[in-house]
Amino acid sequence: MKREDLxxxxxxxxxxxxxxxxxxxxxxxxxxDTFDLGDGRLLLITTDRQSGFDRMLGAIPYKGQVLNRTxxxxxxxxKSIVGNxxxxxxxxxxxxxxxxxxxxxxxxxxxxxxxSTDTSIWTQxxxxxxxxCGHELPEGMKKNERLAxxxxxxxxxxxxxxRPITPQEIVSEGWLKAEEWEFCAQKAKELFAFGQQVAxxxxxxxxxxxxxxxxxxxxxxxVVDEMHTPDSSRYxxxxxxxxxxxxxxxPDMIDKEFFRLxxxxxxxxxxxxxxxxxxDDLIAELAARYIQxxxxxxxxxxxxxxxxxxxxxxxxxxx
Numbered sequence: 001m002k003r004e005d006l007x008x009x010x011x012x013x014x015x016x017x018x019x020x021x022x023x024x025x026x027x028x029x030x031x032x033d034t035f036d037l038g039d040g041r042l043l044l045i046t047t048d049r050q051s052g053f054d055r056m057l058g059a060i061p062y063k064g065q066v067l068n069r070t071x072x073x074x075x076x077x078x079k080s081i082v083g084n085x086x087x088x089x090x091x092x093x094x095x096x097x098x099x100x101x102x103x104x105x106x107x108x109x110x111x112x113x114x115x116s117t118d119t120s121i122w123t124q125x126x127x128x129x130x131x132x133c134g135h136e137l138p139e140g141m142k143k144n145e146r147l148a149x150x151x152x153x154x155x156x157x158x159x160x161x162x163r164p165i166t167p168q169e170i171v172s173e174g175w176l177k178a179e180e181w182e183f184c185a186q187k188a189k190e191l192f193a194f195g196q197q198v199a200x201x202x203x204x205x206x207x208x209x210x211x212x213x214x215x216x217x218x219x220x221x222x223v224v225d226e227m228h229t230p231d232s233s234r235y236x237x238x239x240x241x242x243x244x245x246x247x248x249x250x251p252d253m254i255d256k257e258f259f260r261l262x263x264x265x266x267x268x269x270x271x272x273x274x275x276x277x278x279x280d281d282l283i284a285e286l287a288a289r290y291i292q293x294x295x296x297x298x299x300x301x302x303x304x305x306x307x308x309x310x311x312x313x314x315x316x317x318x319x
Contacts, residue, residue: 046226057278071095085224091309092305098217100222105154108209109191115208154166
C-alpha cells in the first residue's frame with residue numbers, strides 16, 4: 001500500500017469493538033477482544049491496538065487484519081505438526097476458534113541473542129546473567145549473534161508482568177504437568193524450525209517467537225492465539241544481516257522491534273507515567289512493515305477487507 005494511504009487510515013484504526021452479541025461474555029486483552037459464545041466456540045477480534053512494555057503504545061492501521069491473516073496462513077501450513085484452534089474467519093479481523101483451557105505459560109523460542117524488553121535474553125545477558133530459563137550461556141556473546149541452538153525460554157503469564165522461568169520450576173510450581181511441558185516444548189521447537197525454514201526461503205530470518213497452547217474439550221493440546229506474526233515474532237532481512245552485525249548496527253527489521261526501540265531511546269517505558277506520542281510517519285512505517293511481512297510470507301498481495309466487521313460476523317453467527 002502507498003504511504004499516503006496508510007497515513008490517511010490512521011484516524012480510522014480499529015481500537016475497540018462495538019459488537020453486541022447476546023449472552024456472549026466479552027474479554028478485552030492487549031490486542032484482541034474475545035467473545036465467549038457459550039457453545040464451545042470463541043470469537044476473537046484482532047484490533048489495531050499496539051502493545052509493548054506491558055502497556056498500550058498506540059494503534060497501527062490494518063494491523064489487526066495483517067495479524068489475523070498471517071496467523072491463519074501459519075495455522076494452515078503447520079497442521080501436520082500440531083493441531084490448532086481455528087474454526088473459521090468470517091472477516092479479516094475476526095477468528096472463530098475452538099475454546100480451550102489455555103496453558104498459563106508462553107513458550108518463547110529464541111534463535112538469536114537479542115531483545116529489548118526486561119524479559120529478553122539479551123537484556124538479561126547484558127546485565128551479567130549466564131543462566132537463562134535453565135540454559136547455560138557462554139561468555140563473550142554479542143547482541144544479535146546467533147545462538148548455538150534454538151532455545152525454548154518459557155515465561156509465566158501473569159497479570160502485571162511475564163516472568164522467565166525454568167522447566168523445573170514450571171513443574172515444581174504447578175504451572176504445568178511434566179507431560180504438558182514436554183509435549184508443548186517439543187512442538188514449539190518443531191514449529192519454530194519450520195518457521196525458520198519458510199522464512200529463509202523468502203529472504204527472512206525468524207529470530208524468535210512465542211507460542212501459546214491450550215487443552216481442548218477432548219483433551220487434545222492445540223496451538224492457540226497467534227503464530228509467527230510481527231507481533232509475536234521478530235524477523236530480520238537475511239541479505240543484510242551479517243554485514244550490519246559486523247558493522248555494529250542493528251539488523252534490518254521487519255517487525256515491531258524498531259517501534260519499541262523508538263520508545264526506549266526517549267523514555268523509560270516501564271516507569272514513566274506518560275509516554276511520548278509516536279509521529280504519524282513512524283506509525284505508517286510500522287504498518288508498512290506489517291504488510292510487507294504478510295506479503296513476503298504468504299506470497300499474496302494485502303488488500304484491506306473493506307466489509308463491515310459487525311455485519312460480517314453477525315451474518316456468520318446466524319449461519
